Amino acid sequence: MNYWAVLATTVGIWVLLALSLNIITGEAGQPNIGHAAFFGIGAYTSAVLNTRYGVDFWPALIIAVLVGALVGALLGLISMRLRNDFLAITTIGLNFVTVAVFQTVPYFGGAMGIGGIRPPRIGGFTFGPLELALLSWVAVLLVVLLNYHLQRAWFGYALRAIRDDEAAAAAMGIDVRRYKVLAFVIGTGIAGLAGSIYAHFMTFISASDFGFNISVTILAMVVLGGRGSIPGVLLGGIVLGMAPEVFRFISDYRLLVFGAILVLVMRFFPSGLLGQGSRLREWLVGVFRREGAGVHVR
């Protein structure tokens, strides 16, 4: 039972990260290959508050979200000046600089990381694996609902307009600056939330947990599932999040398989498995429509 609870929590955290990156890269179309930096910022904020200042999980969680969102706002402002490839490389740089700071500054535990983070508790009750799994999936549910709400709100239309053609969006009177920064703030805030849950779930964190390869994995979840598609990103997050467990029997070839999947999906499903215009998605929609039509006749 504990094994499944731990696996569920891990996958839940991955899904949170994928959903949060989807707002920035999928909806607003801003490349971000350093998302793990915000995951790390959230985790370290929460861990430092908890171990150094005795702050409980819940207030630490809120502060972690706020700090993540604040740094995200800065990156959002930077994205005003830098476009596409330049922004992509800047986010990679941000990831390396963040990891280097965590790794070398003694305040953040240096190479030793931070240990002894206390699990969440309510009153006298301390969370076990089962409650942590529940917590992470409640967070996933809330974020999914928020995502759907945003997609249908004016905000979602504005973001997709910016993604498709920034100049045209601006010409239509969309405040590009405001919506881009907002997308970064919401996305990185949720990454901060995931980081805080991760820190209190692992009770020990170190800088290498938030490296560039983590950013690549998060991005892979979004791109494989389908940028901008919530079911797609959920699928990408769950499948790739569980992959280390499912593919344990071929553990020696795991990276090889992961890389090959990335190449093949990008080659044959460039918008992701369930993204806009994907053949798989159209086929699925066709299947469901046919069934729906059957119900109609009856």
Place this chain on the structure above:
Amino acid sequence: MFLQQAVNGITIGSLYSLVALGLTMVYGIMRVLDIANAGAYTLGAYLGVWAYTRTHSIIVALLVGAGGAAVTGYWFQRVIYTPIKKVADPIVPLVASIGLFIVMEDLFRLIFGPYTITFPAHLPFNRLTLGSVVITGTQAAILIISALLFLLLWLLLNRTKIGLAWQATAQDTETAMAMGINTRSVVAFAFILGYIFAALAGILVAIHYNAVFPTMGDIPSYKMLAIVVLGGLGNPLGAIVASMIVGLAEAFVAGYIGTFLPTDAIAFLALIILLLVRPQGLFASGGETR
């Protein structure tokens, strides 16, 4: 001390610029950030050490490495990048190239083993001592070979038809096509040349540090991105200057200040600050607007 650090910095800078040039050649044409280029760097080193242990000839090692990389580059663009490039979103080829790089690194690990192989090459250059400055045989070889390659690239780009076609395509692909330039062969040319440069750099680095290992491409893979951006994405001269700046900066920081952050983080920190001041890099490329 100062001159010695300068020599070390220029040596490292020359190696950086070989890889950065490959990436720039590809980016200038395709607007693709090809992370897998760093895979060609490792491939070159492995092929080079394989050929060297059998023939004991540096020339053969360089040729085998370059040849293998050229074939890889050609097929990558033919099978992966050219079809993918029809998709508008630039993140698609980027993710594909990350996937290719992961596959290459894991193949190296599975085929050659996860450990470090030595590259015990004997170079026909003697240690050179000029006053207090020492230039080792390997350093001399790196400097001479890089200088020759820079010259060769300059001649290729400015004195041959395919080079001029590269310049025209980099400046404006559609007009170049309208003028009758076969952009498909230009793309193939850029990839082949780019991968050859990366492979040669890999062999020289392997000799310099006497080490070949599967993950040796990790640091170049992202550091080159920083350098290429610094040089103005798609501008060959800019790439060389930026490589020298980064190489010299690393040598002097290591020699005088010591390490307060890992050197790679310093390169990126400098990059982020610079980009905020000059969003188009040190040298804007002659390419189309982004």
